[in-house]
Amino acid sequence: MKPDVSLVRDGKKFMWDGRPYVSSEEALQAAEAYRNDKFEICLAEEEGQFFVYTRRVVTAATVMTQ
Numbered sequence: 001m002k003p004d005v006s007l008v009r010d011g012k013k014f015m016w017d018g019r020p021y022v023s024s025e026e027a028l029q030a031a032e033a034y035r036n037d038k039f040e041i042c043l044a045e046e047e048g049q050f051f052v053y054t055r056r057v058v059t060a061a062t063v064m065t066q
Contacts, residue, residue, distance in 0.1 A: 003020070007044065017053070
């Protein structure tokens with residue numbers, strides 16, 4: 001089973017990290033690592049599998065010119 005690649009919660013788009021987790025503890029551990037890297041996280045469960053969705057707001061963009 002493949003979950004949705006993205007989902008929208010509270011008007012914010014989150015992207016799936018691409019890994020299904022077999023337990024909520026495993027998903028929470030992965031989510032905490034993303035949170036430590038300044039991501040917002042969202043967890044979902046479907047058919048006994050757990051999924052981590054992440055998003056990060058870009059605060060500065062680097063523009064390169066030639």
